[in-house]
Amino acid sequence: MVNNFDQFDSQTQIISQKNKSIKNSSFRIYILLLSFILAFLVIGIQMILMALNPTIIQNEKKVVVKDYSKRKEIKDRNGILLAKNIKVDSFYAHPSEIVDKEKVLNSLRVIFSEDDQKVFRKKLYSEKPFVWLKKTISPEQKILVKDIGQPGLYFGPRQMRIYPNGHLLAHTLGGTRYGFESVSNAEILGTAGVELFYNKELSDLKLSLKELKLSIDIKIQAIVEEILKNGIKLMDAKGGSVVLMDSRTGELISLASFPTFNPNLRPKNLFKNDPSNSPIFNRAVQGIYELGSVFKIFPVALGIETNVINPKTEFNTHNPIKIGGRTIKDYKYLGPKLSVEDIILKSSNIGTVRIAQKIGSTNLKAFYKNLGLFDTTTLELPETKGTKPQKPKKWNNLETATASYGHGIAISPIHLATAYAILVNGGFKVNPTILKKDNSNINSDQIISKKTSENIRLILEKVVSEGTAKETNFGGYLVGGKTGTAEKTNPIQGGYYENKVISTFASAFPISTGEFVLVVTLDEPENNFGSESYRYASKTAVPVAAKIISRIAPLLNLKKE
Amino acid sequence: MRIVLTSILFVFCVISAIWAYQMNYETRFKNKQIIEINKKIKSTLDRIDLLNAEWAFLNSPERLSQLADENFLKLNLIPLSKNNIKYSMDEIDNSNEIKNGQ
Numbered sequence: 036m037v038n039n040f041d042q043f044d045s046q047t048q049i050i051s052q053k054n055k056s057i058k059n060s061s062f063r064i065y066i067l068l069l070s071f072i073l074a075f076l077v078i079g080i081q082m083i084l085m086a087l088n089p090t091i092i093q094n095e096k097k098v099v100v101k102d103y104s105k106r107k108e109i110k111d112r113n114g115i116l117l118a119k120n121i122k123v124d125s126f127y128a129h130p131s132e133i134v135d136k137e138k139v140l141n142s143l144r145v146i147f148s149e150d151d152q153k154v155f156r157k158k159l160y161s162e163k164p165f166v167w168l169k170k171t172i173s174p175e176q177k178i179l180v181k182d183i184g185q186p187g188l189y190f191g192p193r194q195m196r197i198y199p200n201g202h203l204l205a206h207t208l209g210g211t212r213y214g215f216e217s218v219s220n221a222e223i224l225g226t227a228g229v230e231l232f233y234n235k236e237l238s239d240l241k242l243s244l245k246e247l248k249l250s251i252d253i254k255i256q257a258i259v260e261e262i263l264k265n266g267i268k269l270m271d272a273k274g275g276s277v278v279l280m281d282s283r284t285g286e287l288i289s290l291a292s293f294p295t296f297n298p299n300l301r302p303k304n305l306f307k308n309d310p311s312n313s314p315i316f317n318r319a320v321q322g323i324y325e326l327g328s329v330f331k332i333f334p335v336a337l338g339i340e341t342n343v344i345n346p347k348t349e350f351n352t353h354n355p356i357k358i359g360g361r362t363i364k365d366y367k368y369l370g371p372k373l374s375v376e377d378i379i380l381k382s383s384n385i386g387t388v389r390i391a392q393k394i395g396s397t398n399l400k401a402f403y404k405n406l407g408l409f410d411t412t413t414l415e416l417p418e419t420k421g422t423k424p425q426k427p428k429k430w431n432n433l434e435t436a437t438a439s440y441g442h443g444i445a446i447s448p449i450h451l452a453t454a455y456a457i458l459v460n461g462g463f464k465v466n467p468t469i470l471k472k473d474n475s476n477i478n479s480d481q482i483i484s485k486k487t488s489e490n491i492r493l494i495l496e497k498v499v500s501e502g503t504a505k506e507t508n509f510g511g512y513l514v515g516g517k518t519g520t521a522e523k524t525n526p527i528q529g530g531y532y533e534n535k536v537i538s539t540f541a542s543a544f545p546i547s548t549g550e551f552v553l554v555v556t557l558d559e560p561e562n563n564f565g566s567e568s569y570r571y572a573s574k575t576a577v578p579v580a581a582k583i584i585s586r587i588a589p590l591l592n593l594k595k596e
Numbered sequence: 597m598r599i600v601l602t603s604i605l606f607v608f609c610v611i612s613a614i615w616a617y618q619m620n621y622e623t624r625f626k627n628k629q630i631i632e633i634n635k636k637i638k639s640t641l642d643r644i645d646l647l648n649a650e651w652a653f654l655n656s657p658e659r660l661s662q663l664a665d666e667n668f669l670k671l672n673l674i675p676l677s678k679n680n681i682k683y684s685m686d687e688i689d690n691s692n693e694i695k696n697g698q
Contacts, residue, residue: 072605079612086619116652122642199652257657 106196106223107237108246109208109230111253112288112471118198118208118230118298120223124177125193126169127218130159132187142183143168146176170213170221171195191218196230198298204256206292206317207249207416207469210301226301227315229469231417248471250286255279255587259289262586263555266579267293270560276319277583278448278554282456282543284472285465287414288551288591292318318556320418323425323445326556327521328572329541330441331379331387332491336458337402338375338390340487346376346494350389359433363388379494379517380502384440391439392432399439400430405464405482406454408446413466422447441519448539452554455541459495459515459549462488488549496546504540504577510585512593515549516542518572523559535559538572540580545593555580 109118133139136159143155147169158166171193172180180188196211209228213221223238225231229247236244259277267275279289296302296314310316338344353371355364369381378386391399403409403426411423425445427434437443449467456465464480483491495515498504503518519539522531539556543549560575561568569575653659664673674680 075609075612082616082619115655116648119645119649119652121646121649197649199649200656201658203656203658254657257661261658261661 105240106194107244109237110246110248111251111256112249112286113252113254114248115253116199117204117249117251117253118196120194121197123171123173123193123195124190125167125218125221126172126177126180127165127167127189127191128159129165129187129189130161131164133159133185134187135185136160139183139185139188142185143180146179189218191220193221194223196223200253200257201299202295202297203253203260204251204290205295205298206315206320206418207251207290208298209417210298212301227418228298228416232415249469250281250284250288250471251290251469252288252590255590256289256291258586258590259583260291260293260295262579262582263291263293266582267557267560270557270562270575270579272560272575273558274318275555275557275560275579276317276322276448277556278319278452278552279583279587280452280456280465280467280552280554282460282465282549282552283463285453285456285467286472287467287469289587290319290469292316292320292322317416317418318558319448320414320416321422321447322556322558323422323447324537324556325442325445325521325524326448326451326537326539327441327519328382328384329451329517329519329539330439330444331382332458332495332517333402333406333454334387334391334394334399334439335375335379335494336483336487336491337398338394339490340483341394341398343393344375344390346374346490348375349373350375350378350386352378352383352385352389354385356385356388356436358388358436359431361433363436376494376497380498382503382518387440388436391435396430396432396435399435403438403444406457407466408444408450408454412447412449412453413468414449415469419449424450441521445524448554448556451539451541452552455543455554456552457482458491459488459543459546459552461485461549492543492546492549495543499542499546503571503573506573507577507581508585509544509581510588512544512584512588513546514542514544514581514584515546516540516553516577516580518577520570520572534570536570538570538576540572540576542580542584544584544588550593551591553580553584555583 106120108116108120111117130136140152140156140159144152147155151169155168158168168188169176172190177190180190198205198208207228209230210226211223211230212226214224215222225234225237229249230237233247236242237247259279263275263277266272275293277289277291278287280287294314302313302315311318311322316322335344339346349372351371352365352369352373355362357363363384365381365383365385369377369383369386373381373383373386375386375390377383378390409424409426412419424447427438427443434443453465453467457463462481462483462485464482492515495517496513497515498517499507499509499514504516517540519537519541521537521539522533523535523537524530525532537556537558538560539554541552541554543552545551555576557576557579561570562574664671667673
């Protein structure tokens with residue numbers, strides 16, 4: 036009985052244990068079910084949310100590939116394209132994959148020039164697994180190469196910088212080269228000009244700049260370059276430059292230097308010992324010359340500004356002046372006495388030196404500094420940085436005298452244009468710029484007064500109507516300016532060449548307002564049309580400037596007067 | 597009661613599975629389409645770039661002046677002078693009247 040009871044007891048125990056474990060496991064199952072349902076709900080809700088609002092998805096990481104293809108465009112002041120990227124192809128090969136190398140070479144001979152042939156042969160027979168055959172090829176060439184039908188020849192996308200206007204504005208635009216290169220991409224880097232100066236702005240897509248808008252008007256640039264080129268040919272000159280500036284804003288409407296080059300195929304600098312002979316040398320910006328008589332207007336401007344002289348004041352020009360062992364004389368005897376006006380009109384060295392002596396050397400030096408003749412300009416070209424004007428180290432009586440008529444100081448045509456702009460625009464300081472400016476940003480530092488500026492314009496107008504430039508026809512537009520003919524310095528023997536000159540015409544038009552300043556500089560010109568040959572600016576630089584003004588004035592919306 | 601709940605959940609489960617499956621393939625399809633369209637956009641942009649460059653080349657001042665010189669007689673052109681330039685409609689009307697008068 037006890038046993039039975041025991042049995043019963045143990046049975047109930049087992050049953051209660053079973054019940055307990057069933058309870059336990061069903062509880063676990065419920066937990067599992069609940070967690071599954073929860074998980075499904077979470078995923079389902081997430082999916083529904085995603086379907087309703089797609090912006091949630093954009094948490095994926097984006098792979099950043101540097102895109103060199105978007106180098107920004109360069110345009111002129113009217114939005115005409117000057118530089119742009121286009122897509123071309125690069126051509127490379129895996130030599131080990133090519134089955135019939137001779138057949139490939141024979142086919143390539145037809146497609147590419149004979150010069151490439153040797154290079155191709157060497158590359159295809161090299162041990163390298165990978166060789167570049169051509170950095171850029173045209174779409175037509177690509178099709179022809181594909182038609183060869185041999186394995187191992189590949190193409191990669193490549194961006195190419197093109198300058199649709201060819202050699203126009205070459206020095207200012209500069210050029211580009213490839214930096215880092217891979218099969219799928221290549222970095223384009225500026226090598227000179229604005230391409231180098233604004234390399235970061237042009238290539239960095241994060242910067243807000245959309246395109247680079249220059250102050251240049253390409254239509255005017257085309258006319259200027261054509262006339263400059265023809266003028267240099269006619270005058271048998273070595274080279275020359277033209278600067279056309281808006282005298283109020285300092286914007287350069289045209290900037291030309293000859294000889295020139297094509298930025299699409301920028302030549303290497305082959306003239307190591309004399310860079311100024313190279314076509315890539317920018318004479319307007321990098322060329323530092325003693326420009327001579329064009330300086331004479333500066334002491335006159337300062338004299339009138341400080342009331343030391345007025346246009347009618349007379350100076351003795353009878354005898355040459357001796358200073359510091361040097362004799363300063365005129366190119367011919369100009370008369371016993373000349374008024375300030377006539378000193379400029381007839382370009383008298385003696386008269387100018389007398390004016391400078393009356394003003395004093397400290398004042399003259401300070402004025403030259405204010406006109407920006409001693410410092411590098413702020414022009415946005417990398418070439419300006421290495422171009423510092425040359426000035427005398429000491430500034431004694433002799434240096435003051437020679438500086439008054441433009442000797443002993445060497446500046447670039449840009450410097451000269453800037454100084455003339457200040458003199459004729461009403462006396463405001465301007466900084467030369469290659470970028471298009473809003474008229475609102477006019478610098479208002481006054482260097483000379485409006486009244487003085489007006490006097491200067493009247494004197495410059497007389498030079499053209501009665502003085503050294505009077506024989507020239509400016510196409511009916513009223514122009515004012517000053518000529519300058521300076522002997523070139525001889526870098527080898529020192530001193531000056533006797534028969535090599537830099538002839539310059541610095542002018543402003545229309546002279547009633549002095550809105551535009553034009554500086555024409557010719558290097559070693561010689562006018563052989565008459566019975567004798569002339570080197571004077573009035574027979575060389577002035578006719579070139581006259582032709583330019585009569586052609587471009589209509590494009591600048593100027594009325595004849 | 598339990599059967600009803602289970603069957604509702606089961607049906608819900610099947611429907612959402614079908615929906616997810618469809619959505620998955622639709623997304624892949626759309627992705628492919630996007631890639632293709634992007635490719636097309638890029639090649640069209642490249643083409644626009646090329647055409648713009650060609651347009652700029654065809655309109656380069658030197659080329660135009662050369663063409664003008666070549667066809668100077670054919671087009672009855674006359675050299676530009678300051679007398680050809682008028683600054684207002686009045687001036688143009690006046691010059692026409694003079695011509696007509698003659």
